[in-house]
Amino acid sequence: xxxxxxxxxxxxxxxxxxxxxxxxxxxxxxxxxxxxxxxxxxxxxxxxxxxxxxxxxxxxxxxxxxxxxxxxxxxxxxxxxxxxxxxxxxxxxxxxxxxxxxxxxxxxxxxxxxxxxxxxxxxxxxxxxxxxxxxxxxxxxxxxxxxxxxxxxxxxxxxxxxxxxxxxxxxxxxxxxxxxxxxxxxxxxxxxxxxxxxxxxxxxxxxxxxxxxxxxxxxxxxxxxxxxxxxxxxxxxxxxxxxxxxxxxxxxxxxxxxxxxxxxxxxxxxxxxxxxxxxxxxxxxxxxxxxxxxxxxxxxxxxxxxxxxxxxxxxxxxxxxxxxxxxxxxxxxxxxxxxxxxxxxxxxxxxxxxxxxxxxxxxxxxxxxxxxxxxxxxxxxxxxxxxxxxxxxxxxxxxxxxxxxxxxxxxxxxxxxxxxxxxxxxxxxxxxxxxxxxxxxxxxxxxxxxxxxxxxxxxxxxxxxxxxxxxxxxxxxxxxxxxxxxxxxxxxxxxxxxxxxxxxxxxxxxxxxxxxxxxxxxxxxxxxxxxxxxxxxxxxxxxxxxxxxxxxxxxxxxxxxxxxxxxxxxxxxxxxxxxxxxxxxxxxxxxxxxxxxxxxxxxxxxxxxxxxxxxxxxxxxxxxxxxxxxxxxxxxxxxxxxxxxxxxxxxxxxxxxxxxxxxxxxxxxxxxxxxxxxxxxx
Numbered sequence: 001x002x003x004x005x006x007x008x009x010x011x012x013x014x015x016x017x018x019x020x021x022x023x024x025x026x027x028x029x030x031x032x033x034x035x036x037x038x039x040x041x042x043x044x045x046x047x048x049x050x051x052x053x054x055x056x057x058x059x060x061x062x063x064x065x066x067x068x069x070x071x072x073x074x075x076x077x078x079x080x081x082x083x084x085x086x087x088x089x090x091x092x093x094x095x096x097x098x099x100x101x102x103x104x105x106x107x108x109x110x111x112x113x114x115x116x117x118x119x120x121x122x123x124x125x126x127x128x129x130x131x132x133x134x135x136x137x138x139x140x141x142x143x144x145x146x147x148x149x150x151x152x153x154x155x156x157x158x159x160x161x162x163x164x165x166x167x168x169x170x171x172x173x174x175x176x177x178x179x180x181x182x183x184x185x186x187x188x189x190x191x192x193x194x195x196x197x198x199x200x201x202x203x204x205x206x207x208x209x210x211x212x213x214x215x216x217x218x219x220x221x222x223x224x225x226x227x228x229x230x231x232x233x234x235x236x237x238x239x240x241x242x243x244x245x246x247x248x249x250x251x252x253x254x255x256x257x258x259x260x261x262x263x264x265x266x267x268x269x270x271x272x273x274x275x276x277x278x279x280x281x282x283x284x285x286x287x288x289x290x291x292x293x294x295x296x297x298x299x300x301x302x303x304x305x306x307x308x309x310x311x312x313x314x315x316x317x318x319x320x321x322x323x324x325x326x327x328x329x330x331x332x333x334x335x336x337x338x339x340x341x342x343x344x345x346x347x348x349x350x351x352x353x354x355x356x357x358x359x360x361x362x363x364x365x366x367x368x369x370x371x372x373x374x375x376x377x378x379x380x381x382x383x384x385x386x387x388x389x390x391x392x393x394x395x396x397x398x399x400x401x402x403x404x405x406x407x408x409x410x411x412x413x414x415x416x417x418x419x420x421x422x423x424x425x426x427x428x429x430x431x432x433x434x435x436x437x438x439x440x441x442x443x444x445x446x447x448x449x450x451x452x453x454x455x456x457x458x459x460x461x462x463x464x465x466x467x468x469x470x471x472x473x474x475x476x477x478x479x480x481x482x483x484x485x486x487x488x489x490x491x492x493x494x495x496x497x498x499x500x501x502x503x504x505x506x507x508x509x510x511x512x513x514x515x516x517x518x519x520x521x522x523x524x525x526x527x528x529x530x531x532x533x534x535x536x537x538x539x540x541x542x543x544x545x546x547x548x549x550x551x552x553x554x555x556x557x558x559x560x561x562x563x564x565x566x567x568x569x570x571x572x573x574x575x576x577x578x579x580x581x582x583x584x585x586x587x588x589x590x591x592x593x594x595x596x597x598x599x600x601x602x603x604x605x606x607x608x609x610x611x612x613x614x615x616x617x618x619x620x621x622x623x624x625x626x627x628x629x630x631x632x633x634x635x636x637x638x639x640x641x642x643x644x645x646x647x648x649x650x651x652x653x654x655x656x657x658x659x660x661x662x663x664x665x666x667x668x669x670x671x672x673x674x675x676x677x678x679x680x681x682x
Contacts, residue, residue, distance in 0.1 A: 105130025125171020127198025153551025173211025518570025550577025
């Protein structure tokens with residue numbers, strides 16, 4: 001039976017004793033009261049015997065009878081506890097079928113299917129083979145990648161785009177440790193991801209088993225919950241609770257460890273850890289009995305029917321009073337502004353409802369993270385430039401899922417007299433850096449999207465001051481024009497990256513989706529390339545992780561097979577997932593990678609050279625990345641300054657190749673600009 005600890009990071013344990021083998025012997029950690037009770041009983045018996053001898057015809061004292069009764073009751077209680085912990089009582093009531101060919105992987109697949117999981121991302125390993133095989137049999141598409149981190153990144157993308165749990169499974173030890181960065185990224189991006197990790201058999205943990213480490217401790221600070229399943233019967237309820245936990249409140253990743261002995265059939269487990277059939281001596285027979293009992297308890301009640309349907313997901317909501325207080329603040333403001341963050345895109349509020357609410361309010365908006373594309377590119381409310389100036393001048397700022405971390409200069413960008421209304425599901429994020437650089441007039445712990453929808457309903461007939469909106473729009477247009485002029489200026493060598501990105505933006509179809517994986521090149525793209533629809537921009541999030549490109553693109557293409565998926569890579573970040581072109585080819589998921597190749601880690605180099613006078617560790621080479629894509633079965637293009645006149649034709653050729661089913665890599669040789677001078681990477 002699982003024990004739930006109501007903390008920010010939760011570890012479930014099964015309540016079973018540590019009954020691991022010690023060498024060829026056995027150590028059963030029975031309650032300490034067992035030996036104490038036995039000793040007490042022995043002493044009591046000895047005292048009773050002496051009394052009987054010395055006074056054969058004297059009545060037994062009442063106190064002695066009470067002592068004997070208490071000792072017997074204590075012994076019975078101890079024996080009952082031991083029987084319970086060894087599973088003997090459970091086995092009396094629940095069937096064990098040693099001849100059944102079924103295995104725990106079937107139960108995993110059953111739960112995933114019941115929760116609407118369509119894709120299971122994995123890198124194969126013996127510890128998890130039953131999960132992969134069973135999932136395929138029930139119609140879940142198993143997508144194997146070339147690195148475990150890619151599997152988690154793909155699951156993360158699926159969760160963001162589909163609103164359902166994203167699932168990855170990896171083998172024990174190094175398979176699990178390879179996912180740490182991706183899991184931390186999901187935690188900071190508030191993505192509900194289920195990571196299922198294989199593990200050594202419970203009896204073999206700590207004894208030098210293959211790929212055995214303490215995996216739960218590794219993930220305690222990274223996940224909302226961590227649990228190790230100790231019996232086959234616990235697989236279904238544990239996974240149901242894990243999935244609900246990942247999606248409830250502030251979403252995030254959960255980790256479920258499935259030891260190998262709960263995944264394979266009875267006869268396989270018995271063969272591997274069941275011991276010898278011809279045990280000799282009392283000690284050998286005790287060991288043999290213990291191992292057989294352990295296996296029977298492992299499978300007791302394993303195949304009894306259990307509910308695998310989803311548990312309710314809990315979403316925190318604002319009160320009516322909080323909505324009304326915000327409405328009053330907005331109605332009095334003359335220069336209101338809305339900042340929409342990724343959290344506002346979480347279920348259950350559809351993106352279309354949120355967009356309608358923003359348009360009804362008519363307040364100028366900045367969109368960040370996954371919220372990019374929520375308003376169409378030509379929306380009169382959408383602002384993309386001069387955010388610092390707008391925040392300084394605003395007299396009311398609504399933070400709808402946005403956080404006052406480094407992205408908002410820790411709250412230092414707000415005007416001193418501005419009324420700040422913050423809405424966030426997470427209490428810590430809600431008040432991040434408050435009372436240091438800023439102070440909220442109203443702080444609401446609740447779902448940001450539903451809050452905005454309810455706010456719009458309470459402000460029917462409200463009109464944002466037109467001169468404020470038009471002034472911001474005019475400043476936006478001027479900055480856009482300045483960027484276009486910079487794009488028209490040739491760089492000392494190769495292509496101007498601003499020109500390249502402007503041309504890409506002009507060619508993107510309505511059904512396109514952009515994945516951002518890089519530093520300087522992607523930072524530039526964020527100001528130029530415009531997502532065409534809600535949930536059409538995927539970036540790592542607050543963790544700033546490089547290497548998400550391959551996994552995000554894979555998950556995105558599977559979720560939206562009709563979308564034209566572009567990965568915007570820096571040449572540095574490309575190195576993390578270039579091999580996933582093999583995955584794109586094998587799983588028929590054609591995407592287009594546009595690599596801004598400036599032969600440098602430019603985001604680091606820009607400040608390192610200026611501040612410290614050295615380019616050490618920042619230099620790369622203008623490598624033939626397109627040739628690698630070709631070698632892996634994709635289509636490659638290379639473009640440089642001589643190709644400027646036919647650049648549009650190359651981009652269209654890449655789109656045509658993608659439509660024909662081939663993943664594409666465009667190796668764009670770009671030069672240096674001063675567009676992002678002054679930006680920092682720490």
